[in-house]
Amino acid sequence: MLPVENRVVMLSGASGGVGRGIxxxxxxxxxxVSAGLRDIGGLDDLEARPDQLLCVPYDAALPDAGQxxxxxxxARFGAIDAVINVAGVLLPSRLEDEDETxxxxxxxxxxxxxxxxxxxxxxxxRRAGHGRVINVSSLSGKRVANTNIAYAASKFAVTAMTHVIxxxxxxxxxxxxxxxxxxxxTPMVAGHVAVAPEDMTQPxxxxxxxxxxxxxxxxxxxxxxxxxCRLEASL
Numbered sequence: 001m002l003p004v005e006n007r008v009v010m011l012s013g014a015s016g017g018v019g020r021g022i023x024x025x026x027x028x029x030x031x032x033v034s035a036g037l038r039d040i041g042g043l044d045d046l047e048a049r050p051d052q053l054l055c056v057p058y059d060a061a062l063p064d065a066g067q068x069x070x071x072x073x074x075a076r077f078g079a080i081d082a083v084i085n086v087a088g089v090l091l092p093s094r095l096e097d098e099d100e101t102x103x104x105x106x107x108x109x110x111x112x113x114x115x116x117x118x119x120x121x122x123x124x125x126r127r128a129g130h131g132r133v134i135n136v137s138s139l140s141g142k143r144v145a146n147t148n149i150a151y152a153a154s155k156f157a158v159t160a161m162t163h164v165i166x167x168x169x170x171x172x173x174x175x176x177x178x179x180x181x182x183x184x185x186t187p188m189v190a191g192h193v194a195v196a197p198e199d200m201t202q203p204x205x206x207x208x209x210x211x212x213x214x215x216x217x218x219x220x221x222x223x224x225x226x227x228x229c230r231l232e233a234s235l
Contacts, residue, residue, distance in 0.1 A: 001215045002215050002216070004215070005030065006032065007031060008032045008033075008077040008084070009031050009033050009034070010083045010084065010117065011026070011035050011036065012036040012060065012084070012085050012087035012193060013086030013087035013088065013136075014033075014035040014036070014122065015035075015039060015042035015043060015154075016042070016087055016189060017128060018136060018186060019086035020203070021202075022084060022206070022210050023035060023046075024204075024207065024209035025211050026050060026190055027048050027053065029211055030052075031052075031214075033048075033052065034056060034077065035055050035056065036065075036069045036087070036117075038057070038059055040055040040057055043055055054072070054077070055172070056069050056072045058074075058087075060108075060113035061108055061113070063116065065113070066119070067120045069122050071119075071185040073121075074124060079126045081125075082129065082133070082134070083118055083134070084133075084134045084135075084136070084210065085126070087113065088109060088154075089110060090151055091106055091151070092104060092186050093150030095147065095149050096109050103150040106151060107150070110154035111154045114158065114160055118133055118161075120222075121219050125169065125171065126173075128173070129146045130174070131174040132174070132175055132213070133169075133175075134176070134178075134179060134210055135159075135161065135178050135179070137180045138171040138182075140152045140156075141157075141159040141180055142235070154226075155177060155180075159178045162177065162224075163178075163223065166223060171199065172226050173218050176222065177221065177225060178223070179209065179213070179225045180227065181228075182201065182228040182230060184203060184206060185198075185203065186201050186203060192200075195230070197225055203205030206227065209225060
């Protein structure tokens with residue numbers, strides 16, 4: 001297992017849900033975190049050492065946001081050891097919808113935004129020699145169980161991107177993992193599904209899996225982690 005000391009993680013979507021669960025887990029285990037946030041005041045209630053947490057304005061919808069976040073992270077910590085892309089949207093979109101606004105927004109935020117962050121961070125990840133990229137995809141990025149074409153298509157793309165990252169960075173020690181959860185007890189799915197919150201996967205459980213994945217050595221990497229709270233024959 002790799003040591004945690006002085007390792008720097010970039011984390012998007014840290015203000016709530018899965019992202020906040022991961023952030024709390026990382027801080028509790030001694031990681032240094034650069035949190036990309038639309039509202040940098042969203043973490044004011046957290047207690048962290050001043051040298052452990054950096055909050056950077058980050059709007060996934062803006063093309064230059066990833067580069068600016070990476071630059072701020074290096075300016076503060078001098079290195080990047082890992083990138084965790086959590087930020088995403090779940091917008092209703094059907095095949096026959098002529099209005100493609102939801103499709104365009106899903107593609108921009110769920111796929112292009114994490115791609116841009118990883119692209120900007122890649123030189124620093126190469127220098128680390130043990131760079132890690134974790135993309136929070138979805139079981140909707142492995143199989144289609146509903147009619148939301150924008151969400152499924154964008155998450156399939158995230159899973160594919162993760163495998164491309166593994167190939168591009170392998171010889172430089174970069175390892176990438178797609179974490180693909182089903183229903184998670186977060187505001188994103190509240191009221192949209194019939195599963196009770198207590199029967200869903202909990203954010204802290206995904207956080208534990210994520211933190212463990214960051215610690216794995218270059219010789220023991222899991223390319224995909226499928227996480228479900230329900231029994232599915234194909235998974």
